[in-house]
Amino acid sequence: MSSRKLDEARQHTLESAVRDAHVLVTTGAGGVGKTTTAAALGVAAARQGRRALVLTIDPARRLAQAMGIDELTDLPSRVELETPAEGELWAMMLDMQTTFDRLIDRHATSAKNARDIKSNRIYRTLSSTLSGTQEYMAMERLHELHDAGEWDVLVVDTPPTRSALDFLDAPTRMTSFLEGRLLRLLLKPGVLAGRGVGRMVGAGATAFIRVAGRVTGMELLQDLADFFRDFEGMYEGFKERADQVLALLRDPDSRFVVVTSPEPPPLREARFFLERLEQEGLHAAGVVVNRVQPEVPRDPSASSLNRAVEGLSQSDDAADQAAAGTLRLLADIRNLASRQRRDVGSSLYGLGIPALVDVPLLGGDVHDLDGLDTIAWTLTTGRER
Numbered sequence: 001m002s003s004r005k006l007d008e009a010r011q012h013t014l015e016s017a018v019r020d021a022h023v024l025v026t027t028g029a030g031g032v033g034k035t036t037t038a039a040a041l042g043v044a045a046a047r048q049g050r051r052a053l054v055l056t057i058d059p060a061r062r063l064a065q066a067m068g069i070d071e072l073t074d075l076p077s078r079v080e081l082e083t084p085a086e087g088e089l090w091a092m093m094l095d096m097q098t099t100f101d102r103l104i105d106r107h108a109t110s111a112k113n114a115r116d117i118k119s120n121r122i123y124r125t126l127s128s129t130l131s132g133t134q135e136y137m138a139m140e141r142l143h144e145l146h147d148a149g150e151w152d153v154l155v156v157d158t159p160p161t162r163s164a165l166d167f168l169d170a171p172t173r174m175t176s177f178l179e180g181r182l183l184r185l186l187l188k189p190g191v192l193a194g195r196g197v198g199r200m201v202g203a204g205a206t207a208f209i210r211v212a213g214r215v216t217g218m219e220l221l222q223d224l225a226d227f228f229r230d231f232e233g234m235y236e237g238f239k240e241r242a243d244q245v246l247a248l249l250r251d252p253d254s255r256f257v258v259v260t261s262p263e264p265p266p267l268r269e270a271r272f273f274l275e276r277l278e279q280e281g282l283h284a285a286g287v288v289v290n291r292v293q294p295e296v297p298r299d300p301s302a303s304s305l306n307r308a309v310e311g312l313s314q315s316d317d318a319a320d321q322a323a324a325g326t327l328r329l330l331a332d333i334r335n336l337a338s339r340q341r342r343d344v345g346s347s348l349y350g351l352g353i354p355a356l357v358d359v360p361l362l363g364g365d366v367h368d369l370d371g372l373d374t375i376a377w378t379l380t381t382g383r384e385r
């Protein structure tokens with residue numbers, strides 16, 4: 001019954017999502033092909049006559065070069081496909097710092113307030129290292145571009161996170177950080193200040209920090225105090241924006257493409273992610289199983305293949321030995337293909353997935369527009385090109 005659900009999902013591709021969605025987000029475990037899939041979805045949308053913008057994060061250098069976005073400009077640039085598309089493909093690389101700075105400019109209470117924050121060391125560190133910041137900034141930039149209304153579809157890549165789930169928590173994490181929960185944690189005795197200083201930080205903390213400014217490490221604490229003081233007036237604006245970002249993601253025209261490889265750990269992550277999407281009322285476009293071993297012909301049957309290998313390997317003839325080796329390889333590839341299919345089946349068992357597309361493992365890395373076109377074709381037709 002439930003495996004029928006997956007068989008049914010296999011009948012569908014991402015074609016309708018590529019045609020209708022306004023926002024597509026690729027997500028999945030590290031290294032599975034999120035960036036590649038995002039770029040290929042952009043190509044597919046342009047091929048369908050849409051004006052598509054791909055927001056990539058940290059693409060492989062050669063792919064970035066092929067798309068003409070190897071320089072960090074934070075601005076969309078037009079990508080010319082080898083065979084022209086009916087629509088347009090645009091791409092840009094996300095620059096976290098620029099996006100974060102712009103966000104500060106927008107929400108700061110005054111120009112001085114914005115300047116103070118941007119020169120604060122805590123801010124400089126936070127904006128590049130706080131877990132979830134990249135994800136949040138990707139969403140923030142997405143919102144900004146969506147508001148601009150210049151593209152039919154925005155395809156968003158997500159950063160390599162520890163867990164794909166991190167990304168859904170990013171807006172909430174950002175606001176709770178600004179609410180000061182992390183600050184309270186940092187100021188717990190011993191965590192940051194060391195030797196009893198932390199215990200004195202609380203009411204009147206700022207005054208204390210000023211006095212203790214000569215103590216090593218205190219400048220840091222001062223920066224931290226300044227940071228939270230400067231941020232105070234911006235909290236509401238940030239929270240409102242985070243809510244808007246979540247609302248945009250919840251829109252039925254925003255859809256998540258969950259990317260996985262056919263191995264159990266990323267498949268488990270894909271399953272968690274799909275379950276989480278459902279709980280959160282977010283919409284899945286489908287699952288892409290990337291780098292799948294293409295199926296090999298069913299003939300000869302496994303048993304006759306084994307018999308042939310056995311027979312040939314007993315021969316002294318070098319050609320027979322070589323043939324035995326080749327047939328053994330064929331058997332291995334066949335086993336791998338069926339194991340992958342079984343793992344996909346058991347990991348995604350029982351889930352209602354709108355579409356499930358296998359993308360074959362290609363001969364080399366996907367670093368040119370032709371490679372993207374090949375994947376785009378498979379994503380929308382379900383077939384190999």
Ligand SMILES: Nc1ncnc2c1ncn2[C@@H]1O[C@H](COP(=O)(O)OP(=O)(O)OP(=O)(O)O)[C@@H](O)[C@H]1O
Binds near residue numbers: 359360361
């Ligand atoms: N179907 C495929 N066949 C062969 N190589 C592929 C395929 N899909 C992706 N690759 C290659 O795998 C590598 C990882 O892909 P990609 O950068 O898209 O993964 P990612 O999920 O974005 O990784 P990260 O989590 O680090 O951001 C790249 O070198 C890419 O060219």
Ligand SMILES: [Mg+2]
Binds near residue numbers: 034157158
């Ligand atoms: Mg990537």
